[in-house]
Amino acid sequence: MTATSVAARPAVAAPRTARPRRRSRLGPIGRVLAIIVIALYCLAPFYWMIVSSLRRTSDIFDNSLLPTTWSLESYAQVFSGSSNFGRALLNSLIxxxxxxxxxxxxxxxxAYAISRLNFRFKSAILAIVIATSMFPGISVVVPLLRLFSDIGWINTYQAMIVPSLSFAIPLAVWNLTTFMKQLPYDLEEAAMIDGATKWQAFRKILLPLAAPGVFTTAILTFIHSWNEFIIALSMVNDPAVQTATVAISKFTGASEFEAPYGQQMAAGVIVTIPLVIVILFFQRRIVEGLTSGATK
Structure with a gap:
């Protein structure tokens, strides 16, 4: 081997040492403490609402962490004959x-049409659907109030349901479109090759696979409709039709100078309990729907 051939060989670069991975500044204990602080911050208002609802009316401004005297007085007042709160809960459920x-x-x-079919202006249609949900509820109250007054819909369920759909449908379309785009097309094609129609492939193949996304969308839509206030307050003034959120805002104290904080706290707890039960019961479905497409 000559000196020229040795010199012509490219020099072999020295192997690079792997950079040490940066460790998180927060250790395991720090992360646990951070989670605890965030949980306490989020749950503190709800805890105070529960504690205040269990105080006597005379102790409502007590700042102790626990009631000095436990009482269900506020809950009894909520379901008294004059408040009609049970009917309001039923209306909210309907x-x-x-x-x-x-x-x-x-x-x-x-969502199926937008995610699985090919047609012109599909992206523009999806953008318009999402844009409709960006308008605040108060912006549509006045024109809808005039329209519903003309057609005789004031103090009816549809006066609350139809406006709520204008915000619930875009939410459902957006969530379900994102979820259905993650489902493979091969399953539908295989079903149609085996003789299934497009409707059968949708009903028997695609819809069961989309169940986590449907559950998540249903729960989010239900929570949005359950908590709706502005439209229900504007369209309904009949106590027999008003929802629970409106009924809480119309609670009155023993006199015009007394604010019914105890009753409002108790009613707030009662209204929140169904949502907590739904979340706890379907939490696995919610997590599956929200994380769909994140991993293969």
Whole structure:
């Protein structure tokens, strides 16, 4: 081997040493403490609402962490004959359930068309659907109030359901479209090769696979409809039709100079309990729907 051939060989670069991975500044204990602080910050208002609802009316301004004297006086006042709060809870359930059902029925088909079919202006249609949900509820109250007054819809369920759909349907379409785009096309094609129609492939193949996304969308839509206040307050003034959120705002104290904080706290706890039960019961489905597409 000559000196020239040795010199012509490219020099072999020295192997690079792997850079040490940066460790998080927060150790395991720090991360646990951070989670605890965030949880306490989020749960503190709800805890104070529960504690205040269990105080006597005379102790409502007590700042102790626990009631000095435990009392269900506020809960008894909430369900007294004059408040009609039980009927208001039933009205909220009717409005929220109907809104969720209609939003899912329309949103599933719209999401299927946007995610699986090819047609012109598909992206523009999706953008318009999402843009409609960006308008605040108060912006549509006045024109809808005039319209519903002309057609005789004031003090009816549909006066609350139809406006809620204008915000619930875009939410359903957006969530379900994102979820259905993650589902493989091969499953539908295989079903149609085996003789299934497009409707059968949608109903028997795609819809069961989209169940986590449907559950998540249904729960989010139900929570939105259950908590709706502005439209229900504007369209309904009949106590027999008003929802629970409106009924809470109309609670009155023993006199015009007394604010019914105890009753409002107790009613707030009662209104929140169904949402907590739904979240706890379907939490696995919610996590599956929100994380769909994040991993293969």
């Amino acid at each position: 409005v929220a359930t109907t809104t969720t059902t209609l939003a899912l029925a329309l949103g599933i088909f719209a």
